[in-house]
Amino acid sequence: MDLWTAPLAGGPLDALVDVPGSKSLTNRYLVLAALAEAPGRLRGALRSRDTLLMAAALTSLGARIDDDGGDWVVTPGPVAGGADVDCGLAGTVMRFLPAVAALADGPVRFDGDDAARTRPMGPVVAALRTLGVRVDEHGRVGHLPFTVHGRGSVGGGQVDVDASESSQFVSGLLLAAARFERGLTLRHTGRTLPSLPHIEMTVALLREAGVVVDDSRPAIWQVSPGPITGRDVRVEPDLSNAAPFLCAALVAGGTVRVPGWPTSTTQPGGLLPGILERMGGSTRLDGDVLSATGTGRIHGVDLDLHAAGEVAPTIAALATLADSPTRLRGIAHLRGHETDRLAALAAEITRLGGQAEQTADGLVITPRPLSAGTWHTYEDHRMATAGALIGLRVPGVEVEDVATTAKTLPGFVGLWDGMLAGSAVPV
Ligand SMILES: O=C(O)C1=C[C@@H](OP(=O)(O)O)[C@@H](O)[C@H](O)C1
């Protein structure tokens, strides 16, 4: 397996980092555009493994997606059966497309990477069956691979879903629900609900596309049947992918700026400025440029990250370099992400000489002097960027398979090197 020696920061940073488009927004816009009544255009769409898999899957399901000077132009078509959907390791593909496939005029088979076959899918399968859709499972119950037998239409109605393992179970059903004959009323029945901002993102994008959504009751979403408008949209930068760069300013000192930062957003990365301030950084928004400034001194925090689990690996890496312990809570669902992220973080931090223990719903990280070693990444893009962050301060951190960052950020190494090269340039 390839090892990449994470570069050390030579001194305080002074860099502007242009972060590509959001995975979550790109893949939602793609699904909605493919189900719309007229063509749509995505500007600033992310091109990464997860979004290319989504585009390929929607194409095989009958949409046409053309590149027009860097924009994606999506021409919807009738949802076609007979497709084989490769989900890779993308939660958005495996959780968003089964409800789309239910609208197809024939069977659609879903599978993905070996690691994808361990990610929870049971609530998606159960919900489709409740809605009268036949799903044949081919492996372990509640997991990929399976076949959705579309019959050209879905009646819709009411469904209960336990989304405590992933908000994507809710988002996936809501995204297709306006195309169900009676729409959908979805009630979440589990005790916890992770990543609420991602569900709010789904609701916001549906409404922007003209769909009526009632979310006035807690943990119940009602989508009325109706057309989805084909639109011309611009994708915000991926704020979760901005996280390691902004955190770099706290590790190395200096300032990192990210342009295109939205004034309001449903991305969970919108919570980052507040988190970085609690950990010893300062942030400011000048126009659309978010700056994070650090001194190299980082403080431990007690943080509930259930709304923004996506940034937990990055925050955990930062916490290893702090001046006091950190407790991360509310993130039991990270055990079903690209890998069991709680186990992976605890193992890799410990391997470098640090101290990290798993709790029932998170991690406790006690800073210790860290030393050189291999940082395993478990095919997880955010494990790779977490290793890079620690390597800014700890010499000899060898990040395994840094190419796994291509899941959401193919240019990661170039951007990271550019950030460090820009560190001497006065702005
Ligand atoms: O809907 C989305 O785009 C996402 C929802 C979240 O999933 P979970 O609720 O499974 O954490 C998040 O972690 C993932 O990266 C993207």
Ligand SMILES: C=C(OP(=O)(O)O)C(=O)O
């Ligand atoms: C959990 C993540 O991805 P996915 O969309 O595959 O669930 C992530 O990007 O942190």
